[in-house]
Amino acid sequence: MHLMRSDGFQCLEGGNGLEALRQLEQHPVTLLMSDIRMPEMNGIELLREVRARYPETAVMMVSAVLDVDAAVQCLSLGAMDYLVKPYQLDEVRARVQQALEKRRLLIENRAYQEQLEQRVLLQTRKIEHTFLAAIQGFSSALEYKDPYTRGHSDRVSHYSTVIGKLMALDDELLRQIELGGHVHDIGKIGVREAVLNKAGPLTREEYEHIMTHPVVGWEILKPLLGDAPHALHIVRSHHERYDGRGIPDGLAGEEIPLEARIAAAADSLDAMTSDRPYRPSEMTLEMAIDELLRCAGTQFDRDVVAAIVAGAAAGTLQLMPRSIITPPGSRIGANGERIAAGVSA
Numbered sequence: 001m002h003l004m005r006s007d008g009f010q011c012l013e014g015g016n017g018l019e020a021l022r023q024l025e026q027h028p029v030t031l032l033m034s035d036i037r038m039p040e041m042n043g044i045e046l047l048r049e050v051r052a053r054y055p056e057t058a059v060m061m062v063s064a065v066l067d068v069d070a071a072v073q074c075l076s077l078g079a080m081d082y083l084v085k086p087y088q089l090d091e092v093r094a095r096v097q098q099a100l101e102k103r104r105l106l107i108e109n110r111a112y113q114e115q116l117e118q119r120v121l122l123q124t125r126k127i128e129h130t131f132l133a134a135i136q137g138f139s140s141a142l143e144y145k146d147p148y149t150r151g152h153s154d155r156v157s158h159y160s161t162v163i164g165k166l167m168a169l170d171d172e173l174l175r176q177i178e179l180g181g182h183v184h185d186i187g188k189i190g191v192r193e194a195v196l197n198k199a200g201p202l203t204r205e206e207y208e209h210i211m212t213h214p215v216v217g218w219e220i221l222k223p224l225l226g227d228a229p230h231a232l233h234i235v236r237s238h239h240e241r242y243d244g245r246g247i248p249d250g251l252a253g254e255e256i257p258l259e260a261r262i263a264a265a266a267d268s269l270d271a272m273t274s275d276r277p278y279r280p281s282e283m284t285l286e287m288a289i290d291e292l293l294r295c296a297g298t299q300f301d302r303d304v305v306a307a308i309v310a311g312a313a314a315g316t317l318q319l320m321p322r323s324i325i326t327p328p329g330s331r332i333g334a335n336g337e338r339i340a341a342g343v344s345a
């Protein structure tokens with residue numbers, strides 16, 4: 001103590017571990033030197049407490065005898081050093097300096113680590129933001145090309161997420177469902193505009209061309225959405241049917257990823273309840289639910305339809321605002337695959 005004071009340190013003293021802790025509560029310190037054997041609370045208990053409560057305080061243990069087991073225990077609990085009495089003053093001075101230097105480096109390292117983590121987090125957010133903006137750009141490009149999809153992707157994303165929440169899916173899956181909903185029809189970018197905006201019924205060839213969009217979308221997004229496989233499932237499989245008669249893979253039942261079964265129902269829900277120029281009277285939510293119930297087990301997963309029914313009853317699932325979009329000089333006619341209840345492109 002005398003040596004430390006003569007070296008310019010301010011020192012506090014406690015007769016045992018408890019007293020030392022009381023002192024620390026009033027005055028946190030840079031370095032704590034503690035005997036191992038003390039009444040009431042011994043040095044090892046004190047060491048544990050100090051490491052837990054004051055991680056930036058360096059602790060040096062002091063003992064009258066060399067007890068290898070105790071020394072190992074102290075060092076493994078985070079003590080900086082273990083001194084055995086009697087000791088030379090110069091030795092104490094050197095070991096104290098060493099402990100303080102080690103503490104300084106540890107604190108610096110921790111601060112650097114935290115700074116680095118912050119920077120990585122910030123960069124990751126920027127990359128995610130840029131990525132989502134690019135995906136949003138894809139959606140906008142499609143909406144310019146096919147005005148009837150305007151708002152549709154947002155609504156499918158919203159309905160799918162609400163259904164996913166009603167089915168108690170985890171946050172990561174919900175995040176990917178939201179994304180998948182936004183981009184589910186992106187493959188229509190590859191559909192000829194003459195077909196996309198055709199007035200009147202589609203020929204078989206035209207219908208087959210338009211229905212290539214799940215695979216086209218999947219191929220466009222596959223290199224970009226490696227970290228979001230569930231969103232990709234939605235893009236590829238939102239036109240699968242529960243009875244196995246859908247496209248593109250003819251998957252049936254639970255072979256169809258759950259997120260795609262959800263998006264399929266959400267897609268049809270929006271198709272049925274959106275105002276379209278070629279269909280003067282849109283359905284109410286109740287009418288659309290009747291249609292979903294009629295197609296449950298054949299086109300749709302019964303559990304997904306049950307979640308929609310429950311959500312509507314509880315008021316959790318409500319129709320989003322809709323708008324009539326009439327592109328100049330064009331009018332879509334009775335296009336079977338688009339207007340048949342429970343089916344949408």
Ligand SMILES: [Fe+2]
Pocket residue numbers: 184185213238239344345
């Ligand atoms: Fe689609």
